[in-house]
Amino acid sequence: MAKPSATSKASKKNQTTIPGRVRKALGISKGDTLLWTVNGDEVSIRVISKVKIDWTKTSEMSLLEWTPSKDTEPEAGV
Numbered sequence: 001m002a003k004p005s006a007t008s009k010a011s012k013k014n015q016t017t018i019p020g021r022v023r024k025a026l027g028i029s030k031g032d033t034l035l036w037t038v039n040g041d042e043v044s045i046r047v048i049s050k051v052k053i054d055w056t057k058t059s060e061m062s063l064l065e066w067t068p069s070k071d072t073e074p075e076a077g078v
Helices: 018-028 053-066
Strands: 035-038 043-048
Touching: none
Parallel strands: none
Antiparallel strands: 035 043
């Protein structure tokens, strides 16, 4: 199986876009953490973590932020 290869250029801010075929081959998506390793004039990139979001827990925590506590409830007649 051939390894995917592609080129990209560095921007004025030294940023680059990971080419689509490379992202697809490595399964890279938004929020992933990449490990860049330099060995001489070669660089390897490894995906070291994937963001896994349990949206049910995220929603629950967001709702808890909006639940008034006894300390924040206004007193009667104020």
